Each structure stands twice: as C-alpha cells, then as structure tokens.
Amino acid sequence: MAAQISPMRARLASPVGVTTVTGLGVVLLLAVFGPILWGTQAEATSVADRLLGASWQHPFGTDELGRDVLARVLAGTRTSVLLALGATGIAVALGIVLGLLPTVLPRVLRRMLTGLIDILLAFPWLLLALFFSAIWGASATGAMLAVGFAGIPAFARLNYTLASSIMGRDYVRAARIVGVGPLGVLVRHVLPNAAGPLLVNAAVHASGALLSFAGLSFLGLGVQSPEYDWGRLLREGIARIYVNPMAAIGPGIAIVVTGLLLTLVSDVFATTPRRGALIRNGLRGLRPARRAGSMRAASASPLELADEAAVVSSARELRIAFPGADGGAVERVHGVDLEIAPGEVVGIVGESGSGKSITAMALAGLIEQPGAVTADELRFRGVDLLAPSSPVSKRQLGLELAMVFQDPLTSLNPALTIGRQLTEAVEVHEGVSRAEARERARQALASVGIPDPERRLGQYPHEFSGGMRQRAMIAMGLMGSPRLIVADEPTTALDVTVQRQVLQNLRRAQALTRTAVLFISHDIALVAGFCDRVLVMKDGVVVEQLAADRLLVDAQHPYTKALIACVPDMTSDRTRPLPVIGETGAVRRAS
Amino acid sequence: MTDFQIENLQVRYGSGSHAHLAVDDVSLRVPEGRTLGLVGESGSGKSSIAAAAVGLVRPSSGAIRLDGVDVSGRGSAARAMRRRIQLVFQDPFSALDPRMPIGASIAEATRATGRRWSRAEKADRVSELLQRVHIDPSRAGELPGAFSGGQRQRITIARALAGEPEVLIADEITSALDVSVQGVILNLLRELQGDLGLTVLFISHNLAVVRYVSHELCVMRHGRVVETGETEAVLASPADPYTAELLRAVPVLGERLDLGATA
Numbered sequence: 001m002a003a004q005i006s007p008m009r010a011r012l013a014s015p016v017g018v019t020t021v022t023g024l025g026v027v028l029l030l031a032v033f034g035p036i037l038w039g040t041q042a043e044a045t046s047v048a049d050r051l052l053g054a055s056w057q058h059p060f061g062t063d064e065l066g067r068d069v070l071a072r073v074l075a076g077t078r079t080s081v082l083l084a085l086g087a088t089g090i091a092v093a094l095g096i097v098l099g100l101l102p103t104v105l106p107r108v109l110r111r112m113l114t115g116l117i118d119i120l121l122a123f124p125w126l127l128l129a130l131f132f133s134a135i136w137g138a139s140a141t142g143a144m145l146a147v148g149f150a151g152i153p154a155f156a157r158l159n160y161t162l163a164s165s166i167m168g169r170d171y172v173r174a175a176r177i178v179g180v181g182p183l184g185v186l187v188r189h190v191l192p193n194a195a196g197p198l199l200v201n202a203a204v205h206a207s208g209a210l211l212s213f214a215g216l217s218f219l220g221l222g223v224q225s226p227e228y229d230w231g232r233l234l235r236e237g238i239a240r241i242y243v244n245p246m247a248a249i250g251p252g253i254a255i256v257v258t259g260l261l262l263t264l265v266s267d268v269f270a271t272t273p274r275r276g277a278l279i280r281n282g283l284r285g286l287r288p289a290r291r292a293g294s295m296r297a298a299s300a301s302p303l304e305l306a307d308e309a310a311v312v313s314s315a316r317e318l319r320i321a322f323p324g325a326d327g328g329a330v331e332r333v334h335g336v337d338l339e340i341a342p343g344e345v346v347g348i349v350g351e352s353g354s355g356k357s358i359t360a361m362a363l364a365g366l367i368e369q370p371g372a373v374t375a376d377e378l379r380f381r382g383v384d385l386l387a388p389s390s391p392v393s394k395r396q397l398g399l400e401l402a403m404v405f406q407d408p409l410t411s412l413n414p415a416l417t418i419g420r421q422l423t424e425a426v427e428v429h430e431g432v433s434r435a436e437a438r439e440r441a442r443q444a445l446a447s448v449g450i451p452d453p454e455r456r457l458g459q460y461p462h463e464f465s466g467g468m469r470q471r472a473m474i475a476m477g478l479m480g481s482p483r484l485i486v487a488d489e490p491t492t493a494l495d496v497t498v499q500r501q502v503l504q505n506l507r508r509a510q511a512l513t514r515t516a517v518l519f520i521s522h523d524i525a526l527v528a529g530f531c532d533r534v535l536v537m538k539d540g541v542v543v544e545q546l547a548a549d550r551l552l553v554d555a556q557h558p559y560t561k562a563l564i565a566c567v568p569d570m571t572s573d574r575t576r577p578l579p580v581i582g583e584t585g586a587v588r589r590a591s
Numbered sequence: 592m593t594d595f596q597i598e599n600l601q602v603r604y605g606s607g608s609h610a611h612l613a614v615d616d617v618s619l620r621v622p623e624g625r626t627l628g629l630v631g632e633s634g635s636g637k638s639s640i641a642a643a644a645v646g647l648v649r650p651s652s653g654a655i656r657l658d659g660v661d662v663s664g665r666g667s668a669a670r671a672m673r674r675r676i677q678l679v680f681q682d683p684f685s686a687l688d689p690r691m692p693i694g695a696s697i698a699e700a701t702r703a704t705g706r707r708w709s710r711a712e713k714a715d716r717v718s719e720l721l722q723r724v725h726i727d728p729s730r731a732g733e734l735p736g737a738f739s740g741g742q743r744q745r746i747t748i749a750r751a752l753a754g755e756p757e758v759l760i761a762d763e764i765t766s767a768l769d770v771s772v773q774g775v776i777l778n779l780l781r782e783l784q785g786d787l788g789l790t791v792l793f794i795s796h797n798l799a800v801v802r803y804v805s806h807e808l809c810v811m812r813h814g815r816v817v818e819t820g821e822t823e824a825v826l827a828s829p830a831d832p833y834t835a836e837l838l839r840a841v842p843v844l845g846e847r848l849d850l851g852a853t854a
Contacts, residue, residue, distance in 0.1 A: 170680040170682060170686040171686055171687055171691075173647055174680065174696075174750065175688075177647070177673075177674070177677060177678055178699065178701075178702055179670070179702050179703050179705075180699060188691070188699070192688075192691070193688065193689065351769040352769055495632035495633055495796060496796065496798070496837060496840040497836055497837065497840045499840065500840040504850045507850050522770060523770070524844065525842040526842040526848070529842040529843070529844075529847055530842075549847070551844070551845065552844065562771070564844060566774040567770050567773070567774070567799070567844075568774075568802070568803035569843060569844055570798070570802060570826065574802070574804075574822075577782075578777055578778055578803070580771065580774045581774070
C-alpha cells in the first residue's frame with residue numbers, strides 16, 4: 001500500500017503540486033465565499049462612480065452602472081466554476097454510461113452504439129455546444145447542458161477504449177471464470193482501473209469547459225444579465241478596452257489562471273511510468289542508436305584495423321549504476337572482470353535483475369545517460385569505450401560488433417525493408433556499391449538459413465516470423481566483419497524447435513567467421529550447451545566462471561549448484577519435490 | 592468422482608475466409624486426481640483448449656464434459672458446472688487487479704462455489720488459502736504491487752482454489768517466472784494436488800517441466816493431438832516424429848547442444 005501512496009505524496013509535495021493545491025484551494029474558497037463577501041459590493045450601483053479607470057479604490061475600474069469590476073470578478077467565481085464543473089460532471093457521468101454500455105451489449109448493438117459515438121466525435125464540440133445552446137436557448141443552464149452534452153462523445157470514446165483494454169486483461173477473465181457478472185466486472189474491476197486516466201481527462205475537460213463558457217457568455221449565448229460570470233464580464237469589459245483595459249484583463253486573468261490550474265491537476269495526477277520502465281524503455285530506444293550513429297560517421301578515414309589483439313573484449317572492475325527511485329544512483333553491477341578471446345563463445349547465465357544484460361550492453365558501449373559506467377578498463381578490440389567516441393571508433397564498432405536481442409521487432413526498423421537495413425551499414429562504412437552490398441546481404445541471409453533470400457530482402461520485418469527475424473538480425477551482424485556478436489536472450493521468445501534452428505545458424509555463422517560470441521540467457525542448460533565458457537551472475541556479481549563442459553563437475557559456488565539443481569530436466573526424479581534456491585542463494589532440498 | 596474429458600473439440604477464431612482453426616478435433620481425458628501434461632509450441636492450440644474449458648471462448652463443435660455435463664453449453668447447469676473448473680494464468684502481473692487487495696481478489700473467487708459466504712467466512716477462507724500457498728495471511732490487505740512474481744503466482748493459485756475446483760487448469764504458469772521461482776511453484780502444485788486430490792490439466796511448452804509434473808502426456812501440433820500416453824512411456828519411445836524433434840531440441844545440462852552438422 002505504501003508503495004502506492006508515496007509517489008502521489010511526492011507529486012503533491014513537488015513545486016507544481018503545491019502550486020496546484022494552493023491555487024485550487026483559493027479558487028474553491030472564492031467560489032464558496034466570494035458572493036457572500038463581495039456580492040453586495042458587486043451589485044451596488046453608483047452612478048457617480050460609473051466608468052472609472054483602474055485606481056486603488058477600484059483596481060479593475062467600474063462598469064457603466066458604477067459597479068466595482070474586481071468585486072464582480074471575485075463574486076463571479078462561483079457561477080463560472082459551478083458551470084464548468086456541472087458541464088464536466090454531465091460529460092463524465094453520461095460518458096461513463098455510454099462508454100461502458102457497449103462492453104456489455106451484444107455485438108450488433110455494440111457496433112451501432114460505438115458507431116454513433118464515432119459519428120458524434122466527428123463534430124467539433126464547440127459546434128455541438130452551439131447547436132445545443134440553440135435548442136435550450138441562451139441561458140446559463142442552457143449553456144451548461146450544451147457544453148456538458150457536447151463533451152459526452154469524447155468521454156464515451158475514452159471510456160470505451162479504456163474499458164475494452166481492461167476487459168482484455170487476465171484479471172477480468174479470472175473474475176468472469178469465477179462467475180462475476182458483466183456489471184460486477186465493470187464496477188469492481190473496470191472502473192477502479194480506469195479512474196486514473198478518467199480523472200486526468202476530466203481535469204483537462206473542466207479547463208476546456210471553463211473556456212467554453214467564457215466563449216459562450218462572451219458571444220452572448222451563455223449567462224444573461226443581470227447574472228454574470230467571467231465570460232460575461234469579459235464581454236462587458238472588452239467594449240471599453242481602450243478606455244479601461246483592466247475591465248477586460250481582470251476577468252481574463254481569472255479565466256486563464258483557473259484554466260491553467262485545472263490543467264495542472266491533470267499533470268499532477270497523471271501516473272508517471274515507474275523508473276524501472278523508464279530505464280528499460282530508454283535502453284530499448286538506445287539499442288539501435290549506436291548503429292544509426294555509426295552509419296552517419298565519416299567514412300573518409302581508412303579503417304585502421306586494430307592489431308589482432310589477444311582479446312576481443314575486456315573489462316576490469318566494471319561497475320554500472322542507474323538512478324534509483326529516490327534520485328540517488330543505484331549500482332546494479334559491482335565490479336565485473338571479463339575477457340573474451342577471439343572466436344570464443346562465452347555465456348552469462350543469471351536470473352532477471354542479476355545484471356547480465358546491462359553488463360553485455362556496457363561491453364558493447366551501449367549504456368548511455370542516465371546510466372553510469374565506470375571501470376579500470378573497458379575495451380573492444382583496442383577501442384577504449386570509456387573515452388568519448390570518435391568517428392573512427394564508431395565505425396569500427398559499427399562493423400565489428402553485432403547485437404541480437406530477445407525481441408527483434410524492437411531492434412529492426414519496421415518502416416525499412418530487411419534488405420535496406422542489412423545493406424546500410426556496409427554501404428556507408430565500407431563504401432561498397434549498392435549492388436555489391438545487396439549481393440552480400442543475399443549471401444548473409446542464405447548463410448543463416450533463410451530460404452529464397454532474394455525475395456526476403458524486399459520484405460518488411462513484420463512479414464518475417466520470430467525465428468526468421470532473429471536470423472535476419474544475425475545476418476545483419478555478418479554483413480560487416482564481426483569480431484563479437486552479443487546475443488541477449490536471442491531465443492527466449494521462440495519455441496524450442498525454432499530455438500534449435502536459430503542456434504544452429506548462430507553456431508554456423510560463428511564457425512564461418514571465427515567471431516566471438518557473448519551469449520546471455522537465464523537457461524543454464526542452454527548456455528552450457530552452446531558456449532565454451534560460462535559466467536554465473538547473481539545480484540550484479542560474477543559468482544563463478546568455469547568451462548561449460550566442466551559445469552556439472554567443477555561447480556563450487558552454492559548458487560551455481562542451486563541453479564543446476566532447481567531446474568527440472570528430462571532425468572529429474574518425479575517422485576521428489578524439486579530443490580529450491582533459498583534466501584542465501586544456496587540450494588535447499590525439501591525433505 | 593471427477594471425470595473430465597474433452598470430445599472432438601473444435602475451436603475456430605474469425606469467420607469466412609479469415610477463419611483459423613485453432614483446435615481441430617481434439618479428444619482427451621484427464622483421470623481423476625491425475626495430471627495430464629499438454630505440451631506443444633505456440634499456436635498449437637493448447638491455450639485455446641483451456642479457454643474453451645472455462646468458457647472464455649465458445650467451441651465451434653465438440654464437447655467438454657465434467658461428470659457427464661457439457662460445460663460449453665449456455666444453460667445454467669453448464670455454467671454452474673463450468674465454475675468447478677478453474678484456471679491459473681501465465682502472467683502473474685496481469686492476472687491480478689492492480690487496484691484490488693489480494694485478499695479481495697481471492698474472496699471474490701469464492702462465489703464460484705455457488706454458496707453464500709458471510710464476511711467472516713470469506714476472511715477465514717482467504718487466510719486459510721494464503722497459508723496453503725505459503726503467503727503470510729496478514730498481508731491480505733496489500734495490493735498486488737507489493738508482491739514478487741513468484742508470490743503473485745501463488746496468490747493466483749490461491750484464487751483458483753477459492754472456487755473449490757475439481758479441475759485445475761494451469762496454463763504456462765511458470766514460463767513468466769525465474770527458474771529459481773519455477774521450482775517453488777511446481778512443488779506447490781504437486782503438494783496441492785496430493786492434499787486436495789485435484790485433477791490437473793498442465794499446459795506448457797517446456798517438455799522438462801511437463802514431464803516433471805505430469806502423469807500423462809499429450810503432445811499437440813497445429814491444433815491436433817499428435818501423441819498421447821503415460822509420460823515415461825511417451826518420452827522413452829516417442830511414436831511421432833514431432834515428439835522426437837521436441838525431445839531433441841531440449842537442452843540437457845552437461846551435454847553439448849546437438850545442433851547437427853555445422854559447416
């Protein structure tokens with residue numbers, strides 16, 4: 001529970017939150033007490049004081065009956081706010097009903113109702129408001145009904161969309177399975193989960209409604225004399241704007257400030273994505289960045305091949321930190337040492353949160369702000385990844401480093417053909433002709449076992465199956481002269497038989513080019529079966545590393561042993577409970 | 592006596608030329624108090640069978656019978672019988688209402704029993720179920736966000752049990768979890784089956800996991816059953832080439848992955 005409340009508190013305590021709460025507090029107080037305190041003054045006519053300019057006595061001046069404009073603005077708060085809230089209430093309440101109704105109706109009726117909502121949405125809502133106010137006549141109630149009804153289609157649509165998405169969640173399915181009826185589902189599950197976005201939109205809508213009333217009253221369609229709201233005051237003031245500007249600016253300020261405050265409410269209540277999600281999405285966004293950046297890099301300078309060093313990739317004391325929830329840095333990887341020899345296949349195995357993926361990202365130089373990488377040494381084939389990148393180093397990384405991710409849909413550009421994405425890097429970096437690049441792409445696709453590569457080159461990523469996309473990613477890595485392929489859970493989203501085929505292709509590509517591979521997975525059997533050497537990571541630390549074929553014999557660390565023991569395999573004793581990993585990370589055999 | 596069987600089941604999505612036959616003439620039977628493992632790759636139709644059994648999709652033909660009653664029908668008898676089949680979902684993060692305390696989620700599921708529960712009875716039942724899945728009952732008032740993935744999955748199992756089901760369908764319940772948590776869930780499932788005598792349909796793409804929990808095995812491909820039988824017997828001598836291919840693709844610890852000839 002605490003986790004649910006504290007972010008809200010933090011948002012309310014922020015400068016924006018404090019401003020909004022105090023501001024709205026003042027507006028509400030004015031709405032309640034304004035007419036009581038200034039009501040008489042606002043109505044008191046005094047012919048002697050008519051049409052005065054701004055002065056200390058009358059900061060906003062007086063109108064043609066000698067009434068104090070400031071008092072009228074303050075006293076008019078109630079009418080303006082009530083009208084805006086009333087209209088928003090109508091729009092939200094009926095919008096919820098109309099939006100939720102289709103989710104429980106049979107299909108034909110649902111189609112008709114959503115169709116009707118869509119048609120109404122096509123009309124600009126001010127037009128609808130004018131239409132309704134023509135029906136109900138020019139009065140305050142008429143304007144409120146008009147603005148309220150005009151807002152219904154938008155809220156109905158929003159509700160329908162929210163509800164449809166929530167209805168598809170497993171927890172709604174679970175409720176249906178236990179026998180909760182359609183109405184029960186709406187009240188118990190849909191409404192509470194839709195409340196957040198609804199509240200935000202209602203606040204924005206209230207702000208819009210306030211402006212609409214100002215507009216309608218200004219046009220003479222809203223509040224009628226002797227009643228007055230801010231729009232009416234604006235209308236009266238505007239006629240004399242050259243004589244007494246404050247008579248128009250005063251109500252204008254009230255409208256703008258209240259409108260802004262209502263908009264700010266939505267800002268304060270809008271649920272911000274959790275920081276973890278931000279980092280994940282940030283990383284996802286970063287992934288292709290290296291490639292794109294390297295493509296743009298100058299290709300004029302000749303590629304200085306680093307000496308065939310003894311290591312492809314080396315890291316000493318690698319530490320990676322990300323900003324935590326409280327703003328401080330949280331170290332996620334605590335001093336990892338790793339060297340990868342040319343042609344070596346190294347595996348990192350660990351559970352989610354063990355730091356295996358970000359370690360690999362750092363080895364590829366892909367961690368960027370707000371992540372912070374420190375190390376005694378972090379090199380890829382002689383390129384210092386801790387130093388600022390130069391066009392030459394970018395180019396080398398672009399050609400010699402390949403990445404294969406779990407979900408290739410996010411690392412392949414959906415708007416470009418596979419052929420274009422394969423050829424771009426070499427065309428830019430190596431300056432080969434388009435025809436030659438295409439021929440190389442064709443060979444690369446063929447070498448990873450994609451049938452009919454010529455036709456496939458012209459297709460888009462969505463036309464490829466999951467396994468095919470992973471093969472295309474591997475092929476993309478083969479286009480340059482790869483020295484290291486980083487494969488981060490490349491087969492986790494795939495079926496086992498497809499996994500086997502993709503690994504076959506990866507292995508063949510590795511054998512063909514003698515490139516090194518850094519293979520990351522949570523599946524220790526898979527890592528051990530595919531790699532030469534295995535690193536076991538837990539909580540940002542490499543707890544053990546050993547030769548893959550010695551894993552069963554040489555494993556010393558309790559966590560490694562536990563990982564081996566806790567996964568059922570084809571020889572597990574089915575009559576006994578599985579050993580589980582205890583709090584300490586050591587294996588605990590159930591009795 | 593629980594008798595759960597599926598007869599000539601067909602599930603079709605879409606209509607006309609876009610129709611897709613997800614389940615094509617599948618018949619299977621889960622003996623009382625036993626676990627039938629349903630294994631197959633994505634798109635093989637195994638989850639559609641689960642959805643049809645609990646009434647989330649309507650089969651286009653065939654029957655799903657519990658004690659002789661076809662639960663896929665529209666009548667109230669079918670509906671009441673259907674609630675005796677409960678489902679545990681794959682993703683514990685989307686299977687619990689993020690705005691509803693876990694105790695309330697479990698209490699809500701007691702209505703599947705068809706009996707009236709007083710507030711006190713519900714509270715007792717919730718804490719009993721939480722204890723059963725090894726979650727501290729005093730945390731019943733907390734929201735799902737306060738629990739880890741493994742704990743959430745145990746809570747969803749408790750919710751499924753709240754309906755006092757005779758048949759429990761577990762649809763890929765460990766594939767969204769870390770391996771260390773997977774063992775805990777599998778042990779729990781075995782323990783519950785032993786204690787409650789549940790009849791379980793266990794769906795997974797992971798052959799090793801299915802082998803570990805299932806007495807019997809049913810291999811599906813493209814919406815059809817390709818092989819079925821006692822788990823050990825099927826795995827020892829697979830009769831269908833697809834079963835053999837699946838077996839070969841499972842990585843075995845301590846063995847180099849058999850990737851065929853590499854160039």
